[in-house]
Amino acid sequence: DAGVIQSPRHEVTEMGQEVTLRCKPISGHNSLFWYRQTMMRGLELLIYFNNNVPIDDSGMPEDRFSAKMPNASFSTLKIQPSEPRDSAVYFCASRRRDGSRSAGYTFGSGTRLTVV
Amino acid sequence: TQLLEQSPQFLSIQEGENLTVYCNSSSVFSSLQWYRQEPGEGPVLLVTVVTGGEVKKLKRLTFQFGDARKDSSLHITAAQPGDTGLYLCAGAMDSSYKLIFGSGTRLLVRP
Numbered sequence: 064d065a066g067v068i069q070s071p072r073h074e075v076t077e078m079g080q081e082v083t084l085r086c087k088p089i090s091g092h093n094s095l096f097w098y099r100q101t102m103m104r105g106l107e108l109l110i111y112f113n114n115n116v117p118i119d120d121s122g123m124p125e126d127r128f129s130a131k132m133p134n135a136s137f138s139t140l141k142i143q144p145s146e147p148r149d150s151a152v153y154f155c156a157s158r159r160r161d162g163s164r165s166a167g168y169t170f171g172s173g174t175r176l177t178v179v
Numbered sequence: 180t181q182l183l184e185q186s187p188q189f190l191s192i193q194e195g196e197n198l199t200v201y202c203n204s205s206s207v208f209s210s211l212q213w214y215r216q217e218p219g220e221g222p223v224l225l226v227t228v229v230t231g232g233e234v235k236k237l238k239r240l241t242f243q244f245g246d247a248r249k250d251s252s253l254h255i256t257a258a259q260p261g262d263t264g265l266y267l268c269a270g271a272m273d274s275s276y277k278l279i280f281g282s283g284t285r286l287l288v289r290p
Contacts, residue, residue, distance in 0.1 A: 080233025094276055106222075106267065107282040110240075119277060154221050158276060162208050168278060 065089075066137055069155050069171035076178055082142040084174045087136055088157030089175050098170065112138065113119040124149075136158070145178045152176070182206060183270055183281035191287040192258055200253045200284045202268035209271050211244055211251050212278065216265040258288045 068087040076082050088095050096111040107174050110120040115132045123130070132138040140151055156168040186201045202211070210229040214222035216222065226235050228244035235242045241254040270283040276282055
């Protein structure tokens, strides 16, 4: 089991550029979550999917952010245009949605985004 | 405003000391989880508690869920440098599996 795979690990981009973050969840996990982590605000849930369908995107900061999950093994988070305040570590996590309250999330190693 | 407040925010202790981290809320959670995060990595699940009053032990770590399912604590006995990291509590309020994370406690255990 390779775990949740995120790419790239680091991204430095100029303000105004489009940024795409990628995530491959664990095979068999049917819930996927995108989080953003900053020192000031901690871990914030941006959006989550169940069976590839977006369920709750109330945490997406604004229209510049969009997320897709075209199939069970791939998701993207896109920021267009990027701004310096988007600088953060973005995490993807997956979970098996089996009715159990005990199962935890498995997180990827994150993408550190710096917008200059 | 954080739904889940953790205290203390920072803790620096000597190897061998005991410590307790608290996670408090005014909301009721159907389950609560504790994670540990090391620099450059994502959080890793330590334990899940689901029943009010539940106590779980993981080697030197003891986790407790409050009777009213609004708060939790993590107690570490005889801390070791390998325990250093960011400890996060996270609660689920319903069956949606959406986790709300606490503000975190950054622990440093000095040799």
